[in-house]
Amino acid sequence: MKATSLTVDDSIRRDAAPARPRRTLADLPGPRGLPVVGHLLALHPDRWHLDFERWWRAHGDLFAVRLGRKPILVVADGELVRDVLQRRPAVFRRMRTIEDVSREADMVGLFSADGDAWRKQRQLISPTFHARHVEGFFPSISAITGRLRALWAQAADERAARDVLGDLMRYSVDVTSSVAFGRDLDTLARGPDALQEHLQRVFLGLNRRMLAPLPYWRYLGLPADRAYDRAIASVKRFILDLVTAARREIEGGADRPARPRTLLELMIAARDGEDPKARLSDAEVYANVLTMLLAGEDTTANTLAWILYYLGSRPDVQARAREEADRVVVGALIPTLEQSKRLEYTGAVAHEALRLRSAAPLLYLEANHDTVVGDVAVPAGAGVVALTRAAGRKPEYFGDPESFRPERWLGGAPATLPHEPRMALAFGGGPRICPGRSMALLECAVTVGMVLRSFTVELADPAAPVRERMAFAMQPEGLRIRFTNRASA
Numbered sequence: 001m002k003a004t005s006l007t008v009d010d011s012i013r014r015d016a017a018p019a020r021p022r023r024t025l026a027d028l029p030g031p032r033g034l035p036v037v038g039h040l041l042a043l044h045p046d047r048w049h050l051d052f053e054r055w056w057r058a059h060g061d062l063f064a065v066r067l068g069r070k071p072i073l074v075v076a077d078g079e080l081v082r083d084v085l086q087r088r089p090a091v092f093r094r095m096r097t098i099e100d101v102s103r104e105a106d107m108v109g110l111f112s113a114d115g116d117a118w119r120k121q122r123q124l125i126s127p128t129f130h131a132r133h134v135e136g137f138f139p140s141i142s143a144i145t146g147r148l149r150a151l152w153a154q155a156a157d158e159r160a161a162r163d164v165l166g167d168l169m170r171y172s173v174d175v176t177s178s179v180a181f182g183r184d185l186d187t188l189a190r191g192p193d194a195l196q197e198h199l200q201r202v203f204l205g206l207n208r209r210m211l212a213p214l215p216y217w218r219y220l221g222l223p224a225d226r227a228y229d230r231a232i233a234s235v236k237r238f239i240l241d242l243v244t245a246a247r248r249e250i251e252g253g254a255d256r257p258a259r260p261r262t263l264l265e266l267m268i269a270a271r272d273g274e275d276p277k278a279r280l281s282d283a284e285v286y287a288n289v290l291t292m293l294l295a296g297e298d299t300t301a302n303t304l305a306w307i308l309y310y311l312g313s314r315p316d317v318q319a320r321a322r323e324e325a326d327r328v329v330v331g332a333l334i335p336t337l338e339q340s341k342r343l344e345y346t347g348a349v350a351h352e353a354l355r356l357r358s359a360a361p362l363l364y365l366e367a368n369h370d371t372v373v374g375d376v377a378v379p380a381g382a383g384v385v386a387l388t389r390a391a392g393r394k395p396e397y398f399g400d401p402e403s404f405r406p407e408r409w410l411g412g413a414p415a416t417l418p419h420e421p422r423m424a425l426a427f428g429g430g431p432r433i434c435p436g437r438s439m440a441l442l443e444c445a446v447t448v449g450m451v452l453r454s455f456t457v458e459l460a461d462p463a464a465p466v467r468e469r470m471a472f473a474m475q476p477e478g479l480r481i482r483f484t485n486r487a488s489a
C-alpha cells in the first residue's frame with residue numbers, strides 16, 4: 001500500500017502568486033440569468049449542488065453566475081480550488097452571510113468565524129482534535145456502535161428494510177453529544193430526544209437563512225422562524241449550563257480537570273500561554289460546542305449512509321471488505337481501536353465514497369479584497385463557489401473518475417490511471433481544512449467494521465433510485481438497506 005495515499009494533504013503551496021488578470025467576471029461564460037434575481041431561481045432548493053455541477057459540465061472550470069445582485073465566480077479547476085482555499089483567511093473568507101446568520105444566533109464558532117477571531121479559535125481548538133484525544137473518545141464510540149448493531153440485528157431478525165440514514169443520524173447525534181459534552185442522549189434506543197429535535201430545527205433554520213436571498217426573518221415572524229428562535233434559545237441554555245458547571249469544576253481545582261473527557265472540557269482548558277485573552281470565553285465555548293454538534297453530525301451520518309449504499313450495490317467491494325474485517329477483527333463483532341486502524345480496505349472504501357459523494361460537494365467563499373483567481377480579476381465582496389467534488393471527478397486527477405474503485409487508494413489502480421489524492425477535497429483544504437476528519441474516519445472504520453462482521457448488506461429495492469439531496473449536507477434520498485445476520489455473528 002502507498003503509505004501516503006490515505007492521508008489528506010493540506011500542504012497546499014503558499015506561494016501561489018496569482019497571474020495577471022486577463023479577464024473579468026463579465027468576460028466569463030456562464031448560464032443565462034434573469035434580471036435582479038440572477039440565477040437564484042434556477043437553483044433547485046434541495047439539489048443546487050447538481051445545478052452548479054451541471055453548469056460546470058456545460059461551461060468549464062471557471063464560469064460566472066449571479067445570486068441576486070452578488071456576482072459569483074465558480075471554480076472547478078483543482079489547482080485553483082486549492083489555491084483559493086489556501087489563501088484564507090487573508091484573501092478569502094467564508095461567504096459573509098454564514099457569519100451574519102451565525103452571529104444572530106450567538107454562535108460564531110470555528111466554522112463561521114473569520115479573520116483574527118477564527119485564527120484565535122483555530123489555534124486553541126485544533127489541539128483538542130489531536131489523535132490522543134480522539135482516541136480517548138473511542139470507548140464511547142464503540143459502545144454506541146454496539147447499540148447500532150443491536151438495532152440492525154433486530155431488523156435482520158424481522159427481515160425488515162431499514163431507513164439507514166435515519167438510524168445513522170441518531171447514531172452520530174449520540175456519538176457527537178457524548179464526545180462533545182459527555183451526555184449520552186441514547187436516541188438510538190429511546191427515540192428522538194428534545195435536544196436532538198431542537199438541533200434539527202437549528203440545522204434547518206441555519207440552512208434556510210444562509211441561502212435566503214434576503215434576511216426576511218428580520219421583518220417577518222414566520223412560524224418556522226419562531227420555532228428556530230425557540231430551538232436556539234433552548235440549545236443555548238442547555239449548553240451554557242454545561243459550560244458553567246465544567247468551568248466551576250476546573251476553577252475549583254487545578255487549571256484543568258484531572259482528565260478532560262469531553263471536547264467541552266478540552267476547550268475550557270485550552271490556553272495559549274498565560275494571557276487570559278488567549279483562552280476561549282464561555283460564549284466562544286458555547287458557539288463551538290454547538291458548531292461541533294452541527295458540523296459533525298450530518299456529515300458523518302451521510303458519509304456512512306453512502307458507504308452502505310456502495311457496499312449494498314457492489315457485492316465485490318463488500319466481499320473484499322468482509323474478507324479484511326474477518327482477518328483483522330478476530331473473535332469480536334466491533335473492532336477495537338487498534339483493529340479499526342488496520343482496516344485499510346475499509347478506509348479506502350470510505351475515501352472513495354467521500355470522493356464521489358462528498359457531504360460538502362461545494363464551499364461558499366467570498367473575496368475580502370480585490371484579487372485574482374487564475375487569470376480572472378475578482379472584486380472585493382464577490383462570491384467564490386469552490387466545486388470541491390468536481391475537482392475530484394476530473395480524469396486528469398483520478399482515472400476512470402465516475403467509477404467506484406476503492407483499490408485506487410491502495411495503489412491497486414492500473415499505473416496508467418492518474419491518482420492525485422491531494423485533489424480529494426471532501427474535507428476542504430488549506431488552513432481551514434476540517435479538524436474533525438480523523439474522528440469522522442475513525443467512526444466510519446468502527447461502524448463499517450461492525451457491519452461487515454455482523455451482517456451482509458443489500459439494497460432493499462435495487463431498482464429504486466437513490467438520489468442526492470442537499471440538506472445541511474448532501475445525503476442519499478430513498479436509501480433502504482436490508483441486513484442479514486451472518487451465521488458466524
Ligand code: HEM
Pocket residue numbers: 085110111112122176291292293295296297299300303358359360363425426427428429430431432433434435436437439440441
Ligand atoms: C465525514 C465527515 C465530515 C466531512 C465530510 C466534513 C467536511 C468538512 C468540510 C468540507 C469543511 C470545510 C473545510 C474548508 O473550509 O476548507 C469542514 C469544516 C469543519 N468541520 Fe468537518 N466534516 C466532517 C466531520 C466533522 C466532524 C466529526 C467534526 C467535529 C466533531 C467536524 C468539525 C468541523 C469544523 C469545526 C469545521 C470548521 C473548520 C474551520 O473553518 O476552521 N467535521 N468539514
